[in-house]
Amino acid sequence: MNIAQKMQAALAGKIIVRTWWGCPGLSGEAFRAWFLTCLMAKVNRDDGRRWRRLTADFQTSLRRDARRLEDIQHRIIHRQFETDIFKRRFGHLLTKD
Secondary structure: OOHHHHHHHHHHOOOOEOOOOOOOOEOOHHHHHHHHHHHHHHHOOOOOHHHHOOOHHHHHHHHHHHHHHHHHHOOOOOOOOOOHHHHHHHHHHOOOO
């Protein structure tokens, strides 16, 4: 049974879905209400960073950081990354001195 079939079965009330480890299980209308609430929360989340990541400048910075990461693996020294994504995930690989 694939995910689309499971969604249809849950919405029809044929199966019970546990949405988190403490959930007793949802089916039918309860599952639909939970799913729509989660979907609307994700759509309406006000995250200012999301549009910035689509710009050409940001994509160029990501490519430069990716190149720096490749260089670090070949023991070439770098002292900074441009983007917050790389700083957060790979900042420990930068040279401190």
